Amino acid sequence: MEKGKDGLVIPATVASQLLYEIQGPLYYNSDVTASIEDMHLKIVGKNAVHVSGAKGLPPPPTTKVGITAKGGWQAEFHFYLIGLDIEEKAKMIERQTRAQMG
Structure with missing residues (x-):
């Protein structure tokens, strides 16, 4: 702090902030999956916490997308595609996003 x-x-x-951001024992990213199942938190001083035990796992087989566009606003959205017909789902989301962004 x-x-x-x-x-x-x-x-x-x-722990509250981690669970708010990650929302479960695994955090899926396009490059890696982070596991916090064996994470340990320990006070090491005033307003100081040592975090250990997080592990990196292979990335998920699903798609994660981040889109940035010029404009008067800055925004970000992420989504995961799972299940059948992944390519078709990704194309549909891309079409919808491009149509809305102009």
Whole structure:
């Protein structure tokens, strides 16, 4: 935490933030899957928590996309495609996105 800023960094707040961001024991990214199943959090000082035990696993076989476009706004969205007909699903989402973005 930055000096002079209010807040509380303890294992419970770190775990809460991790679970909010990851929402489960595995975090799927296009390059890697992060496992937090064996993660350990330990207080090592005032507003300081040591995080250990995270593991990197192979990336998922699904597609994850991030799109950036010029405009007056900045936005980001991610989606996962699973199940049958992945290529068709990806093409459909691309068509819809391009149509909405102009």
